[in-house]
Amino acid sequence: MIHKKVAIVSGGAMGYKDGGASIGGAAAIRLARDGYAVVVVDEGAMGQRTVDAIKQNGGEALFLQLDVTNSENVHKIIATTKEIYGALTCLVNCVARYSPDMAKNIADISEEEWSKTLDVNLNSYFKMAKYTIPLMTESGGGAIINISSIESFVALPNFSVYSVSKGAVDALTRTIAVDFAPHIRANSILPGFVKVANSEGTRTPEELELWYQEISKQYPLQRVCEAEEIANVVAFLASDESSYINGQSIVVDGGKGIADAHSF
Numbered sequence: 201m202i203h204k205k206v207a208i209v210s211g212g213a214m215g216y217k218d219g220g221a222s223i224g225g226a227a228a229i230r231l232a233r234d235g236y237a238v239v240v241v242d243e244g245a246m247g248q249r250t251v252d253a254i255k256q257n258g259g260e261a262l263f264l265q266l267d268v269t270n271s272e273n274v275h276k277i278i279a280t281t282k283e284i285y286g287a288l289t290c291l292v293n294c295v296a297r298y299s300p301d302m303a304k305n306i307a308d309i310s311e312e313e314w315s316k317t318l319d320v321n322l323n324s325y326f327k328m329a330k331y332t333i334p335l336m337t338e339s340g341g342g343a344i345i346n347i348s349s350i351e352s353f354v355a356l357p358n359f360s361v362y363s364v365s366k367g368a369v370d371a372l373t374r375t376i377a378v379d380f381a382p383h384i385r386a387n388s389i390l391p392g393f394v395k396v397a398n399s400e401g402t403r404t405p406e407e408l409e410l411w412y413q414e415i416s417k418q419y420p421l422q423r424v425c426e427a428e429e430i431a432n433v434v435a436f437l438a439s440d441e442s443s444y445i446n447g448q449s450i451v452v453d454g455g456k457g458i459a460d461a462h463s464f
């Protein structure tokens with residue numbers, strides 16, 4: 201069966217805690233609501249939770265549990281998408297690596313950790329885009345949406361390789377936008393702090409509430425972002441409503457980045 205709207209979302213699993221919030225999961229669910237058949241890809245088994253949620257709402261989706269840093273897996277994802285849905289019109293790259301070992305400055309981080317993180321946060325975005333572009337072009341064009349971060353523009357202390365990977369994702373987005381227009385538009389989304397299950401760690405519900413309250417103080421909107429608020433922007437950038445937006449880094453940080461810290 202050939203679908204008109206087909207999306208691949210990498211990193212589309214729900215958060216590990218009982219299918220808790222994640223940006224990729226929310227994006228996949230939102231795209232399915234907008235009529236896309238969605239191929240959810242994740243190395244974690246919770247991708248099935250995303251697909252179950254989509255199907256419960258009458259949507260169309262399938263889950264591929266694969267590591268997207270591996271080129272053979274990327275080819276498998278594209279071949280399956282073509283075989284099952286016959287087309288591809290949207291790619292959302294959303295995987296990321298957040299290992300405590302990578303939370304280091306460049307003097308302390310090992311070369312191995314540096315490379316491993318770039319392999320997930322940057323090289324997988326490159327491979328997924330590189331190998332999906334032919335199918336997207338054959339399908340009449342579409343949108344590539346890369347999930348970056350405000351760390352592309354600012355540096356969180358001792359989070360060196362993450363910032364570098366996100367800066368490079370924005371540059372990758374621009375080069376795709378220039379080289380593959382007019383049929384393919386590419387944009388990136390730069391969230392500030394977003395409430396997702398995988399960053400909760402071992403905090404109790406009370407500790408989590410205090411943690412969110414503390415972070416919220418840095419944000420003019422005085423609250424942290426929900427995964428669905430990033431998914432809304434994904435849906436917009438995937439749709440014709442954003443038909444003249446190409447190669448942009450869209451900051452979704454509640455105004456944090458434009459707020460001055462001092463007062464008179």
Ligand SMILES: NC(=O)c1ccc[n+]([C@@H]2O[C@H](COP(=O)([O-])OP(=O)(O)OC[C@H]3O[C@@H](n4cnc5c(N)ncnc54)[C@H](O)[C@@H]3O)[C@@H](O)[C@H]2O)c1
Nearest residue numbers: 211213222223242243244267268294295296349393394398
């Ligand atoms: N949560 C935030 O505050 C925040 C802020 C800014 C940007 N982001 C970005 O949003 C995106 C989603 O992050 P999230 O916060 O929802 O976290 P998350 O941990 O819920 O999502 C990342 C997903 O990627 C998957 N993944 C990691 N490596 C993979 C690989 N090699 N192959 C396949 N799947 C892999 C993980 O299993 C996980 O499900 C990331 O790009 C992250 O950098 C998050």
